[in-house]
Structures are given as C-alpha cells and as structure tokens.
C-alpha cells in the first residue's frame with residue numbers, strides 16, 4: 001500500500017510531467033443494497049469480459065457494439081477509465097464504463113447495461129450514480145454521453161439524473177441509421193469541492 005506522502009508526490013510529479021494526474025483511478029469494491037437486493041459492485045477485470053459480452057448480446061438483440069478487444073483495451077486503461085460490474089449472488093448482472101479523460105476534462109460514459117431480468121430495479125441508476133460521484137471526485141467539469149434517439153428508457157434515466165440534451169449526431173448508429181443525442185451533466189455550478 002502506497003503511503004499518502006508518496007501518493008501526493010506521485011500525483012505532483014505526474015502533473016508536472018504530463019500536465020495532469022495520471023495515477024491509476026482507484027475504486028474500492030462495495031456492496032450496495034438496491035431496492036432490497038444486495039449487489040457487489042467491483043472494478044471490471046479482463047476475465048469478466050465473457051459475461052459482459054453475454055449481457056451486451058442479451059440487451060442489444062444479439063448485436064455486439066463492442067467486442068472482447070474493445071472491452072479489454074478500455075478496462076486496461078486504468079489511469080483514465082473505470083469499468084464497473086455488478087454481481088448478484090456471483091452472477092454478473094450489469095456493467096458500466098466511463099472515460100474521465102476524453103475531452104476538455106469532461107468525462108464520457110461509454111457503456112451501461114443491465115441484464116434483462118435485473119432491469120427496472122434501480123441498478124442502472126445506482127451504477128450511474130457511482131460514475132457521477134467518481135467523475136466529481138476526479139474534478140471533471142461534467143459528464144457527456146451519446147444515446148440512441150429512440151432509447152426512451154435510457155433517455156428517461158439520464159434525464160432523471162440531471163443530464164440535458166446538448167446536441168444530436170446524425171446517423172451516428174450506422175446499423176440502423178439512427179441519430180444519437182448527446183446528453184451532458186455539468187458540475188460547473190456545483191458547490192466548492
């Protein structure tokens with residue numbers, strides 16, 4: 001375990017060398033009770049990917065926006081991303097990913113999906129709230145994401161969490177020529193941190 005002084009020194013050195021804090025983003029595994037169900041929320045690791053892909057397949061009607069290597073690359077960027085998985089009784093039932101260093105200090109939610117038999121139980125909201133807390137902790141200016149224009153469930157969830165529609169990207173999802181809405185949550189007016 002790194003001492004607090006050494007950690008502080010490392011952060012300062014990284015800032016000096018690279019202009020930003022490039023230390024590994026930490027996440028302590030936690031157990032959360034969501035609507036009476038107990039979920040273990042952990043940082044995703046490469047051996048989780050086959051289960052992540054199975055959820056992806058089940059929520060996107062057999063389509064796989066990301067393959068094994070896409071997830072592996074992102075999960076391994078531990079200085080800029082955080083991928084979380086939620087387990088219920090050892091079964092992987094949801095995942096979500098965020099990139100804290102995408103553009104202009106605005107974090108980007110890259111993924112969120114909940115297995116069909118665990119949807120509508122508050123788990124998607126819980127994972128996103130954890131991501132929002134981490135982005136705030138990372139001193140990001142806000143969070144952005146893209147969502148399919150027709151994905152009403154996800155849009156409602158993001159709106160409930162305070163995201164607002166910023167713009168749209170035409171034919172962003174080439175599989176169905178569907179537009180993406182860019183939604184964002186700003187921390188700019190949040191209280192002093």
Ligand SMILES: CC(C)(COP(=O)(O)OP(=O)(O)OC[C@H]1O[C@@H](n2cnc3c(N)ncnc32)[C@H](O)[C@@H]1OP(=O)(O)O)[C@@H](O)C(=O)NCCC(=O)NCCS
Nearest residue numbers: 059112113114119120121122123124125147153154156157
């Ligand atoms: C979008 C998704 C992640 C939401 O996860 P979830 O665990 O089901 O969502 P929650 O139970 O936390 O619901 C939170 C809110 O989302 C909205 N919501 C979720 N499912 C909904 C549904 N079937 N119908 C209407 N609203 C819904 C509601 O606003 C809900 O709040 P409420 O319970 O107060 O009504 C999940 O439906 C999913 O995995 N979808 C497929 C993958 C996907 O579309 N990901 C988003 C890509 S941008």
